[in-house]
Amino acid sequence: MPHFFFSYSRKDAPDEYLYRFYDDLCREISVRSHFTIESAGFIDKNQPVGGEWEDSIGVALGTCDVFVPVYSPSLFGSSNCGQEWHAFGTRQSRAGKLAPHIVPVWWVPTPGELPTIADRIQDTRSQFGAEYQKYGLRYLMQLKENESLYRDFLVKFTMMVLAAGENPPELMRDLSLAGAPNAFALKPETTGGRARPRSGLKAGGIKSVRFVVAAGSRDEMRTIRAAVDAYGAGSLDWQPYHPEHPDPIVLHAQGVAIAHRMVSSFKAAMDDDLFELLERCQASREPVVLIVDPWVVELDAYKDLLARLDTARFGTTAVVVPWESGATIESNLRDILTVHLGNWMYAGERFFRDDIRSMGEFEANLGEVLVDMWSRIVKWSDAVRRVDESGPASRPILTGPGS
Missing domain, CATH: 3.40.50 (Rossmann fold)
Structure with a gap:
């Protein structure tokens, strides 16, 4: 020993x-x-x-x-x-x-x-x-x-x-x-001028998150890219920081969730029930994180999906876009991404994180996104609870002339 x-x-x-x-x-x-x-x-x-x-x-x-x-x-x-x-x-x-x-x-x-x-x-x-x-x-x-x-x-x-x-x-x-989270993914936040750890969820808070991966399979990506080592049989096999980090990105995302004491599940974005899932999670106030490969904007099927997504807004959903470190990016790729996800981009970093070039950056950004969504959802839930407890508001009866 x-x-x-x-x-x-x-x-x-x-x-x-x-x-x-x-x-x-x-x-x-x-x-x-x-x-x-x-x-x-x-x-x-x-x-x-x-x-x-x-x-x-x-x-x-x-x-x-x-x-x-x-x-x-x-x-x-x-x-x-x-x-x-x-x-x-x-x-x-x-x-x-x-x-x-x-x-x-x-x-x-x-x-x-x-x-x-x-x-x-x-x-x-x-x-x-x-x-x-x-x-x-x-x-x-x-x-x-x-x-x-x-x-x-x-x-x-x-x-x-x-x-x-x-x-x-x-x-x-x-x-x-195996599956151990990255201890460095937890970032400090400040309250009252003093730093405190972002320790995840309090008792009674949201305890789960859904990860949705928008990435092509190796066969699909061969039609638009020469280098396809980062891809596998399906969306969930995507490894944007291969070969330094050979595990699928979704496994690292789950590690970040564990570090924040959240259970997680994952699915491929091309499933037909994606928007049904987003609406259901919006209603139940459950966070969803879309992990998007920027190269999918070159695939027709994903263009339609992202265009539809850009017209919808879900307060419990955020988009995270990892970019392969060291990869040569076509000059118009970011423009195409902006066209298809511009509304999400302009919503700010609470809903959209882009230009993430390393696993360390990915895990740090994802940790911040999870904490922010949790905080937002808890505030929303507290407001709903206060309204429910107070009952219907008493409104004055307005009378018009001649009453």
């Missing part, structure tokens, strides 16, 4: 400094404890992607004593890293409290606000000096004149990791990452 789990983004992986730090940390832990260099840590270097990756990572996350996330913009943009964090957090939550088993290392500066889950972790940078606090650990390792600062950091950080593992969380040998 590893003492610590080293969680890092694969985008940061082609970096000699990153692997050197991991090796140095394992070596230092072995010197100061009963752990061997091999058992001190776990890193998923050269691990396969897919089911085998989930199994090996799950075992390590379920048995390690300490979780060491390597803070960087890439880490917080990685859904895989978000899944790892959530899985380890499951062990912590079983204990009924969040013990200090998560010890982050700031690799490079991270601009903007941290994800809510990371913002809850104590910031210990000041304990390691001004250079580390300002520039991160990678900077200390890059310059020879910082070698003494790096060695000082390494010893102090090692002691911190060892202390964090003195009372490890309960073991979960069957821990699985």
Whole structure:
């Protein structure tokens, strides 16, 4: 069983400094404890992607004593890293409290606000000096004149990791990452000038969401696109961020729903009962999110569907449009999309999210959409309840001349 789990983004992986730090940390832990260099840590270097990756990572996350996330913009943009964090957090939550088993290392500066889950972790940078606090650990390792600062950091950080593992969380040998939500998808919202977590639904609130996917099959897309690797046998197989994220987009959407404590279901947009579903959900005040591949505007069947959708408005429905990262977009594709979904676009980001270029952006935007729809629906339901409780309003009787 590893003492610590080293969680890092694969985008940061082609970096000699990153692997050197991991090796140095394992070596230092072995010197100061009963752990061997091999058992001190776990890193998923050269691990396969897919089911085998989930199994090996799950075992390590379920048995390690300490979780060491390597803070960087890439880490917080990685859904895989978000899944790892959530899985380890499951062990912590079983204990009924969040013990200090998560010890982050700031690799490079991270601009903007941290994800809510990371913002809850104590910031210990000041304990390691001004250079580390300002520039991160990678900077200390890059310059020879910082070698003494790096060695000082390494010893102090090692002691911190060892202390964090003195009372490890309960073991979960069957821990699985399959379907685990991205812990970074939860975004903070502000109330009264103070940040608080968007923790999903309160008791009695809306507890479900419907996902509807508008995407062509591989055979359909071959008629309009040369690259069809992101498509499968049907709409629900669409993987806009393939190959980095080989799972269908709807599975990641379900993960975001789980993170917000919502149950979810999904269907293909081309089913005949789509508008019946939207009307039914409007009446029952249940959120619906349409996940639209912008390329479907080139398919005649979807043109008709979207044109019809653009003439209707459903207060419990939002549209989210993921764009493949790095894909070459035809110049007129966005214009066609505007023609067919312009009314939704102009309704604002509460109802329409566009130009989403990565899985991290998708999950963050979807999380915000779910929270906003939930808040809107709860306010609507509260207003209906108050009207029902007050009964019919008393109206004055107006009389005309000569009464």
